[in-house]
Amino acid sequence: MLNAAIALADEVGLDGLSMRRLGQALGVTPMALYKHVANREELIDAMVERIVAGFDVPIQDDDWRHELRARILAARAATTRHGWVRPAIETRTMAGDAVLSHMDALMDAMFRGGLSADLVHHAMHALSTRMWGFTRDVMPTPSLPADASTRAAALAAYAEAYPAIVRMASTASQAGADCNEETEFVFALDILLDGFERLHHTGWRSEFNA
């Protein structure tokens, strides 16, 4: 049943995963599902646990920075394979075993690297959902009309109202293959990891502990 639910969610998304549809996919009455799961939320909990438990982390004993990176990129590989995982994780209200294990592994790596409990704590918050390998993308901006004549006018009006956006959007880097979700994700992740490392080396302490 979990497999069927995951397959269905892969196909129709989290919103499309209704108890009725899942029942239909299994050739069973919707209410039959409630013999296996208390309610829809619990079903989604179990689906998330299944995915998180399956994170494929490459074995390596390297420094903490590399381990964190590897674990998070492993999470990313799994969570991007299943589009529904993002909204699912974002709406979970309680961590399950697999979720706790992932978090524990990240924190353990930092502890082994010598980071203070203080810094580990803040680092986890700073990572936020990035520890699961995803971020909300910046909101999509309206696209220009296809028609050539109206397009120029629209672009001009656009450049007047939002000059910085247009300036950025018209650079080669944005138009080129560089604007890639994976690249952006790693860029931000490395800034955070660099930041943690720097604070660690300079003996940072939170105000509360200073």
Place this chain on the structure above:
Amino acid sequence: MLNAAIALADEVGLDGLSMRRLGQALGVTPMALYKHVANREELIDAMVERIVAGFDVPIQDDDWRHELRARILAARAATTRHGWVRPAIETRTMAGDAVLSHMDALMDAMFRGGLSADLVHHAMHALSTRMWGFTRDVMPTPSLPADASTRAAALAAYAEAYPAIVRMASTASQAGADCNEETEFVFALDILLDGFERLHHTGWRSEFNA
């Protein structure tokens, strides 16, 4: 009507804001709302625009880093006053005028600070929803039983399964007043801004542009 919708959402959350309830709050049939708004999504769009347009940014011409910080903290002040804004922004599929203006202002500050279009582009992605002043918090972990005897056993089992979590959770910093959403937000924001600045000074370029 927008005011009523915002007031209702403040009270019952975004999910609680149904067309029927809003109609009731206005003493009007649900379908009456559709004379003013195409559908529920468009209503939420308008609500978000209203909030974003009301960001209260303190005037200052300082360096780009301070301006970004001030704008984002202004956004945070507004979006945390209304709990529904987070889920609302996260589900918007297209940026409106106010949203574009906010993004434009952030990018403009960076351009005036001399950052390359390349870096500005990546920085915006790295900020992600943080540019609106919020982050998903790390998932809540189960709390220990209140009963003293079972509590000790639960804690022991917990420490066995998730040693790093327990180690972190049992430090003073976490138990104390330091674990504060605001503090965590600023901590992560400053790491990102520091990172942008550092990359700017060392003349970073994306691989694509290298």
Place this chain on the structure above:
DNA sequence: AGCTTAGGTATACGCTGTATATATGTCAAG
């Protein structure tokens, strides 16, 4: 043989967004 129990079914309730068709009240033009 009889009981428990796991699993499936049927029906129904209250909730959602919204399509469609109809009514009302205001105001400008003839």
Place this chain on the structure above:
DNA sequence: CTTGACATATATACAGCGTATACCTAAGCT
């Protein structure tokens, strides 16, 4: 003063949702 247009509110209805409740059936154990 009437007439028609337009903005607004209404009434009804449909398809979907999660799930409470009650019932049934077959397998397994004592």
